[in-house]
Amino acid sequence: MSExxxxxVIGLGSMGMGAAKSCVRAGLDVYGFxxxxxxxxxxxxxxxxxxxxxxxxxAKELDAVLVLVVNAxxxxxxxxxxxxxxxxxxxxxxxxxxTISAEDAKQIENKLAEHRLVMLDAPVSGGSAKAESGEMxxxxxxxxxxFEALQPVLDATAAKxxxxxxxxxxxxxxxxxxxxxxxxxxxxGAEAMALAARAGIPLDLMYxxxxxxxxxxxxxENRMKHVVDGDYTPNSMVDIFVKDLNLVSDTAQDLKxxxxxxxxxxxxxxxxxxxxxxxxxxxxxxxxxxxxxxPGVEK
Amino acid sequence: MSExxxxxVIGLGSMGMGAAKSCVRAGLDVYGFxxxxxxxxxxxxxxxxxxxxxxxxxAKELDAVLVLVVNAxxxxxxxxxxxxxxxxxxxxxxxxxxTISAEDAKQIENKLAEHRLVMLDAPVSGGSAKAESGEMxxxxxxxxxxFEALQPVLDATAAKxxxxxxxxxxxxxxxxxxxxxxxxxxxxGAEAMALAARAGIPLDLMYxxxxxxxxxxxxxENRMKHVVDGDYTPNSMVDIFVKDLNLVSDTAQDLKxxxxxxxxxxxxxxxxxxxxxxxxxxxxxxxxxxxxxxPGVEK
Numbered sequence: 323m324s325e326x327x328x329x330x331v332i333g334l335g336s337m338g339m340g341a342a343k344s345c346v347r348a349g350l351d352v353y354g355f356x357x358x359x360x361x362x363x364x365x366x367x368x369x370x371x372x373x374x375x376x377x378x379x380x381a382k383e384l385d386a387v388l389v390l391v392v393n394a395x396x397x398x399x400x401x402x403x404x405x406x407x408x409x410x411x412x413x414x415x416x417x418x419x420x421t422i423s424a425e426d427a428k429q430i431e432n433k434l435a436e437h438r439l440v441m442l443d444a445p446v447s448g449g450s451a452k453a454e455s456g457e458m459x460x461x462x463x464x465x466x467x468x469f470e471a472l473q474p475v476l477d478a479t480a481a482k483x484x485x486x487x488x489x490x491x492x493x494x495x496x497x498x499x500x501x502x503x504x505x506x507x508x509x510x511g512a513e514a515m516a517l518a519a520r521a522g523i524p525l526d527l528m529y530x531x532x533x534x535x536x537x538x539x540x541x542x543e544n545r546m547k548h549v550v551d552g553d554y555t556p557n558s559m560v561d562i563f564v565k566d567l568n569l570v571s572d573t574a575q576d577l578k579x580x581x582x583x584x585x586x587x588x589x590x591x592x593x594x595x596x597x598x599x600x601x602x603x604x605x606x607x608x609x610x611x612x613x614x615x616x617p618g619v620e621k
Numbered sequence: 622m623s624e625x626x627x628x629x630v631i632g633l634g635s636m637g638m639g640a641a642k643s644c645v646r647a648g649l650d651v652y653g654f655x656x657x658x659x660x661x662x663x664x665x666x667x668x669x670x671x672x673x674x675x676x677x678x679x680a681k682e683l684d685a686v687l688v689l690v691v692n693a694x695x696x697x698x699x700x701x702x703x704x705x706x707x708x709x710x711x712x713x714x715x716x717x718x719x720t721i722s723a724e725d726a727k728q729i730e731n732k733l734a735e736h737r738l739v740m741l742d743a744p745v746s747g748g749s750a751k752a753e754s755g756e757m758x759x760x761x762x763x764x765x766x767x768f769e770a771l772q773p774v775l776d777a778t779a780a781k782x783x784x785x786x787x788x789x790x791x792x793x794x795x796x797x798x799x800x801x802x803x804x805x806x807x808x809x810g811a812e813a814m815a816l817a818a819r820a821g822i823p824l825d826l827m828y829x830x831x832x833x834x835x836x837x838x839x840x841x842e843n844r845m846k847h848v849v850d851g852d853y854t855p856n857s858m859v860d861i862f863v864k865d866l867n868l869v870s871d872t873a874q875d876l877k878x879x880x881x882x883x884x885x886x887x888x889x890x891x892x893x894x895x896x897x898x899x900x901x902x903x904x905x906x907x908x909x910x911x912x913x914x915x916p917g918v919e920k
Contacts, residue, residue, distance in 0.1 A: 447835060502812065514798050
């Protein structure tokens with residue numbers, strides 16, 4: 323197989339847009355696909371070869387595909403319901419970077435194989451800033467030949483690529499377990515800050531103590547700042563962790579394994595979503611606690 | 622009151638020994654008290670003015686007292702049951718740095734006041750290395766005059782002193798809430814690594830991914846290394862978090878406040894203690910999960 327020179331990026335949200343721009347800067351021929359016309363215009367003016375709401379019309383131009391949509395349902399829609407998989411050249415490598423379950427990853431691999439396409443199970447992390455700078459973390463599994471085929475795309479978009487093994491599903495599982503920690507840490511931060519508020523501890527001082535001590539986490543430092551500032555403008559929403567901790571729950575159920583902490587954290591995020599905070603920043607999970615006053619939040 | 626020149630350090634465990642040595646280096650006259658003769662010998666040869674199992678005989682020499690024992694019961698024993706509080710000079714400032722509840726802190730303050738002694742509610746964190754280098758983090762509450770009186774001791778032992786307010790109990794509460802986060806993060810790390818083991822993910826790889834991504838915490842990075850190495854030599858034991866998460870539970874109960882995550886984490890540490898792992902490193906909480914193979918652990 324010849325070297326990948328063109329790549330179709332499907333899903334131009336905060337991660338996909340950054341990855342697509344990083345591919346443009348690396349000299350790849352980038353085709354961007356999304357339903358949002360503003361995103362298409364942004365990538366078009368950044369130097370994409372073409373942008374469109376319809377990937378199928380460019381299928382024969384693509385040496386590789388990077389899918390950066392939100393969930394497994396969207397992956398299935400953009401690859402199969404649109405007819406894209408049927409239209410791609412045989413052996414085109416498809417890098418699936420949505421956060422999905424191992425079971426979903428395996429089903430998608432099987433459906434791609436029916437079209438003689440190969441898959442890299444390649445969830446990403448790092449946030450939009452790292453995507454923008456081409457420094458995502460990729461936790462991937464798949465055949466060595468698929469890693470090799472996608473090397474130009476990985477070089478363009480990732481600072482660190484973990485090769486977890488050959489079996490599709492391993493990449494998805496590592497990402498899901500990572501999200502277990504991320505979600506529990508946000509919920510634990512909220513529980514601690516809510517208890518501090520109830521005890522009359524100034525939240526800015528509590529934040530300062532924790533971030534300078536062994537109780538700190540990446541998520542506490544990043545998200546509880548939003549609580550201190552009373553700013554729940556969403557970077558990542560409560561409903562994203564409803565989804566991701568449900569993936570943890572699905573994974574645990576498949577393995578018949580107990581997850582007491584992430585189960586409790588899931589219940590907290592679902593309670594927050596049910597109370598009307600699903601579209602707010604995920605730190606808004608703290609709003610499930612009654613009887614406290616929070617900066618910038620009217621009761 | 623004249624400047625503090627002599628300090629009695631009660632409790633020469635890993636934190637107390639480091640604090641006492643830091644006071645020696647700062648030029649204070651240090652009196653060290655513990656029941657362990659090896660600890661007394663170590664501090665004596667480091668340059669303490671005197672060391673003893675009995676603090677009362679040196680009570681009149683002490684301008685200040687630093688109590689660094691494990692829990693509230695020990696604080697009560699060393700200050701009151703021995704007769705030390707009755708023997709100290711009036712207005713001697715007593716810095717109580719055990720991890721205790723706000724209610725215990727207030728009761729200890731009241732009993733010290735009966736002996737005309739003043740208290741700084743001053744829990745510490747940072748671990749033994751920071752204690753050794755005189756760079757503990759102190760989260761303290763008390764009268765401004767008590768902070769001022771203890772300034773030479775704080776300067777000698779702490780890199781950072783948080784003044785949380787005047788009311789005794791605030792310092793204790795901030796430490797307890799900090800421990801909520803520390804305990805939940807250890808338990809969450811164990812849950813994530815156990816699930817990874819069950820899913821067939823190599824634990825060293827899972828550790829590497831998490832410590833380079835947004836799912837990281839101070840405790841994950843520090844404690845899950847022990848799991849990867851299969852080394853459960855105790856730095857801090859499972860039973861310490863049984864104690865500290867019970868303090869979280871007591872605090873929440875006093876405030877009638879729910880703590881779903883730390884309640885679940887407490888149950889995990891209690892289960893580990895009940896299974897015989899109470900004296901192992903706190904990362905041994907992962908051993909409550911059946912059906913997995915862990916590095917260095919025979920089933």
